[in-house]
Amino acid sequence: MASNEMATAQMIRACTVSRNVQNFDLLIEDMEAEFGETWGDLGFSEALAFLGTVESTSLELLAIALDDEDEGQFAVIRSLIEKAAARDVQVLLIAEELSPILLHQLLRAGAGDFVPYPLPENALNEAITRLRKSQETVSTPAFRAAPSGKNGAVFGVQSLAGGVGGTTFAVNLAWELSTLATAQDQKVCILDFDFQSGSVSTYLDLARTEKVYELLSQTSTMDSDAFFAALQVFQDKLSVLTAPADMLPLDLLTPDEIERVIAMARDQFEYVIIDMPRTIVHWTETALEMSDMYFSLFELDLRSAQNTLRMIRALKADGISLDKHRFLLNRAPRFTDLSGKGRAKRMAESLGISIATHIPDGGTQIRDANDHGLPLAEFAPKNPMAKEIQKFAASLFETAQATRMAAE
Numbered sequence: 243m244a245s246n247e248m249a250t251a252q253m254i255r256a257c258t259v260s261r262n263v264q265n266f267d268l269l270i271e272d273m274e275a276e277f278g279e280t281w282g283d284l285g286f287s288e289a290l291a292f293l294g295t296v297e298s299t300s301l302e303l304l305a306i307a308l309d310d311e312d313e314g315q316f317a318v319i320r321s322l323i324e325k326a327a328a329r330d331v332q333v334l335l336i337a338e339e340l341s342p343i344l345l346h347q348l349l350r351a352g353a354g355d356f357v358p359y360p361l362p363e364n365a366l367n368e369a370i371t372r373l374r375k376s377q378e379t380v381s382t383p384a385f386r387a388a389p390s391g392k393n394g395a396v397f398g399v400q401s402l403a404g405g406v407g408g409t410t411f412a413v414n415l416a417w418e419l420s421t422l423a424t425a426q427d428q429k430v431c432i433l434d435f436d437f438q439s440g441s442v443s444t445y446l447d448l449a450r451t452e453k454v455y456e457l458l459s460q461t462s463t464m465d466s467d468a469f470f471a472a473l474q475v476f477q478d479k480l481s482v483l484t485a486p487a488d489m490l491p492l493d494l495l496t497p498d499e500i501e502r503v504i505a506m507a508r509d510q511f512e513y514v515i516i517d518m519p520r521t522i523v524h525w526t527e528t529a530l531e532m533s534d535m536y537f538s539l540f541e542l543d544l545r546s547a548q549n550t551l552r553m554i555r556a557l558k559a560d561g562i563s564l565d566k567h568r569f570l571l572n573r574a575p576r577f578t579d580l581s582g583k584g585r586a587k588r589m590a591e592s593l594g595i596s597i598a599t600h601i602p603d604g605g606t607q608i609r610d611a612n613d614h615g616l617p618l619a620e621f622a623p624k625n626p627m628a629k630e631i632q633k634f635a636a637s638l639f640e641t642a643q644a645t646r647m648a649a650e
């Protein structure tokens with residue numbers, strides 16, 4: 243390892259910064275393999291001072307190694323990252339059991355990438371390569387995937403009250419579309435944008451991985467390879483971007499970053515379903531604007547009526563058109579329930595909306611299908627809710643196909 247006496251060392255290309263680098267022995271080995279004798283090690287305050295010296299002019303990289311005991315040094319570490327970014331020095335975070343929220347804030351401060359510790363094999367080399375690549379292409383647009391020209395149809399799904407079945411509808415709609423699309427050699431993707439309580443992974447029995455957070459934290463350098471690396475595939479048909487493994491703030495991404503993710507998915511898939519959080523956030527409008535249709539689910543009760551009215555008022559106050567909105571009534575009255583059908587009609591009239599479809603109550607089979615991690619059509623194909631979503635998906639598919647053919 244290079245000496246800590248930076249002034250007497252040969253040209254310093256990289257520097258580890260930590261409370262005690264001996265706690266990160268794997269990092270020492272990888273730094274020696276990557277930089278030979280042209281790297282050194284400093285503490286947080288020492289590194290901050292070093293960046294103001296002549297000797298730091300050759301510095302290319304700061305590898306800042308952190309664990310949960312370093313959270314008290316957050317202000318100093320943030321200042322260090324900001325100063326390094328201002329001098330065009332790349333910053334790589336090596337994080338062991340660090341709070342995701344703090345990690346996110348440090349990335350926002352200017353850190354270019356992060357890798358977990360203990361370091362996976364070749365992880366440091368790959369991260370450094372990504373940083374160098376991003377520095378070389380800093381003047382290129384953020385969305386750098388080779389365009390596929392698919393320009394897929396995007397459908398947003400949002401619940402207007404808790405427990406009204408938005409995620410259940412989104413997952414089963416995505417599955418039905420994937421069944422139809424596969425026959426036409428087309429692809430479907432579902433994005434779980436509920437970063438706090440998203441359950442798409444649960445409903446499809448998929449693991450939540452750290453790759454999702456890595457992708458969402460680095461959308462500025464995202465390419466198609468990174469995007470697909472974060473996806474999982476359910477039964478060889480449906481591609482899924484799950485919610486992150488940890489509960490994260492809903493403002494984790496900016497509207498521009500959300501736009502990049504949706505644009506990437508739309509370019510790589512013919513159909514994209516977005517499972518939105520129930521809470522309205524600053525990027526909700528972005529998802530709405532990028533959607534071809536936006537499905538809002540509610541039930542036949544007062545809370546749903548009140549929340550629907552609030553949503554409509556909020557959109558109108560911001561000058562947002564309701565043309566893309568389709569209001570879906572879940573757990574709708576049965577065909578023979580004339581009283582219930584009358585209530586649904588009066589509710590729609592009082593809200594000034596039309597109900598695009600009435601989704602029947604699927605009963606306990608819905609819960610059981612979700613608990614087993616299977617789409618409803620696979621678990622209980624004769625369920626009335628499954629049949630209604632199949633019809634709805636078929637209608638969407640036919641419309642999208644006709645639109646695509648007309649555009650060609």
